[in-house]
Amino acid sequence: MSLSLACILAEAARTHPDRVAVIDDAVRLTYAELWAEVRSLAAGLRELGVRPGDRVALMAANSADFPRAYFAVLTAGAVVVPVHLLLAPQEIAHVLRDSGSTLLLSDRALAPAAVRGGAALDLPVVTVGAPEGDGPPRLEDVAGRVSPLATLCTRSAEDPAVILYTSGTTGTPKGAVLSQLNLVMNATVNAYDANDTRQVDVVMGCLPLFHAFGQTVAMNTAFRVGATLVLMRRFEPVAALELMVEHHVTIFHGVPTMYVALLAAARTLPRAALPSLRLSVSGGASLPSAVLEQFEQRFETTVYEGYGLSETSPTATTNQPRMGTRPGTVGHPIWGVEVEIARHDVLGSIELLPTGELGEIVIRGHNVFLGYHNRPEATAEAVVDGWFRSGDLGTKDADGFITVVDRTKDVIIRGGFNVYPSEVEDALMRHPGIRQVAVIGLPHPRHGEEVCAVVVAADPAAPPTAAQLVEWATDRIGRHKYPRLVELVSELPLGPSGKVLKRELRRRYAAAESESGAGESDSSEPGAPAAGEAAAVASGEQTRPHGG
Incomplete structure (x- = not known):
């Protein structure tokens, strides 16, 4: 059976040619215009020697250049290898080497990083986008010398379409190979069965497009039905609200940290300054119930929380309107x-x-x-x-x-009892003085692991004390679960998709705890915190360095 992920854009151009496909600042491209540019760039890739089945790496921010390049690679019959934009040059080199990429395609702004990443492999780098002085050759210039492809290069349904590299939390990043069928089906099911996306919708594209969530659930799903995608290069909550209002965005996709940030930005704004969202989708990590409830009330919308992984294209389950x-x-x-x-x-x-x-x-x-x-x-x-x-x-x-x-790797085993961080986080997020929290396990000489809450205060000028947060938690969750350690920070370390990097927090605080011995109590287990234990966490809050 023949099938290509590029058909998502090709069919939208055929059935909705005059609909606006992408809004990127002042750039507005209809489906017909985007498809014409894609076929031209695909011809340029063919001219450069790219053949069906070849892997082409892509480094591009959330601009119109991402879908132009992404679908050009697919239309030429090649496999897209999106590159994480925060990788160091040696990490970029690993992705290029491991995937066997034959070409690195980059937008103009990221060209210097692309050149450094590809240097070790002597891999050719070609850019897409408006010219900005000297740099690698432009794909548009190559494409200008040949005729556009008449149509897409069809593939088998089981042929690879995209290779997504995992974040590497447990070792060297691995490339998850997704087929044409995987990704066509995931976009189709998201659009028509799971999320009820409509042609008249305007979709907010602030999730990074090199990530599975933004790529499939936002971009490909929008294109599957002929909706409009509004792109934002870097998520910033106030600017995101303004952009959503300006373009009458009806669908928002985000990770929990984005929902927290939008809530904080919306607190002082009148309802008229907020977007009218028909559909809000959360994924990437667990959304605390308190945040979900507050967002639904403030924005007068329903939040549909879902779940998936890169290896599942990504959506596997979701709360669904029907x-x-x-x-x-x-x-x-x-x-x-x-x-x-x-x-x-x-x-x-x-x-x-x-x-x-x-x-x-x-x-x-x-x-x-x-x-x-x-x-x-x-x-x-x-x-x-x-x-x-x-x-x-x-x-x-x-x-x-x-x-x-x-x-499974985040579960804390304290004194032989399993403690699930999401449960502790959900309880703490209901404290009015907390804006964000991440709960991690730290090594402990007696209990094996100790529960530590890393907290961002709602009001940095008047943060809650560690003792107050411990008391709040002990009233709401079991005695073996509440955090004996509390760390106040200005911000949590986030990955490019907005996920909290718990592995970074564990690395950061494990050494500090082993040096200080804070939270070590001789009280019997389970039980309430001893006075000395509460004093230890409160003291630690003031004396230990806390990075963002």
Whole structure:
């Protein structure tokens, strides 16, 4: 069966030629205009020697140049390898080398970083976008010497379309290979079944497009129905609100940190200064219930929280308009996909658990990737008995709603008891003095791990004390769960998609705790904090250095 992800744009240009596809500052491209530019750039890639099946790396920010280059590579029959924009040159080189990319395509602004990243491999770099002085050759100039491709180069449905590199939280980043069918189906199901995206919608594109969430759920889903995508190069909450109001945005996709930031920016604004959102989608990490409730009330919208991974194209489950929402859950599996709970301690096979039991979330269906590029052993560990093992712990209730409890690697084991950070974070986020919080486990000589809350205050001039936050938590969650350690910071370290980098927090504070011994108490377990323990965390709040 022949199929190409490029057909998403080609069909939109055929059926909605005059609809605006992309708004990027002053640039407005209709679907017909965007498709014409893509076919021209694809011809330029062919002129440079790119052939079907070749891998072409792409470094581009959230501008019109990203969809132009992305779909040009696909139209030429090649495989897109989006590059994380915050990588160091040696990390870029790893992605280029591991993927076997034959060309690095970059927007003009990122050309210097692209050249440095490709230097070790002597990989040719070509740019897209308006000319800005000297630099690598422009794809537009090459394309100008040849005729545009008449149509897309069709591929097999099981051929690779995109290779997404994982964040590398547990070692060297791996390339998740996604097929044409994976990505066409995920965009289609998101549009027509999961999120009810419509042609008249205007979609906010502030999630990084090199990431699976922004790429599939925002860009490709919008193009699948002929909606308009408003691009923002770098998320900034006040500017995002202004952009949404200016362009009458109706759909917002974001990660929890974006929802927190938009809420903070909206507090002093009248309702007329806020966008009228028909649909709000949250993913990437667990959205605290307090944030969801406040956002829905302030913006007069419904937030549909979903769940997925790069390896699942990405959407696997989501709260869906036609099936109702349940705060605190990530909804039901999307159309055509199965999501179940399996024993996480059995590695060689999948043993499904009864309804309501806690285990590992496993997924199978049209969204599951082809495997890790050149990593057969890693693929065999991840896909067992036809199911993809997510590495996430969760439950499934009698109504079919999935709840993600935590990443298996983020679960804290304190004194033999499992503590799920998301549960502690949800309780702390209801404190009026907290704007953001991340809960991590730190090594402890007696308990194995200690629960630590890293907190950003709602009012930096009058932050809550550590003792106040400990007391708040002890009134709301079990005695083995509340944080004995509290760190106040000005901001949390975030990845490019807005996820909190808990691995960075663990690295940062593990050394500090081992040096200070703060939070070490001789009180029996479980039990309330001893006076000395509360004093230790309060003192630590004042005396330890806290970076953003």
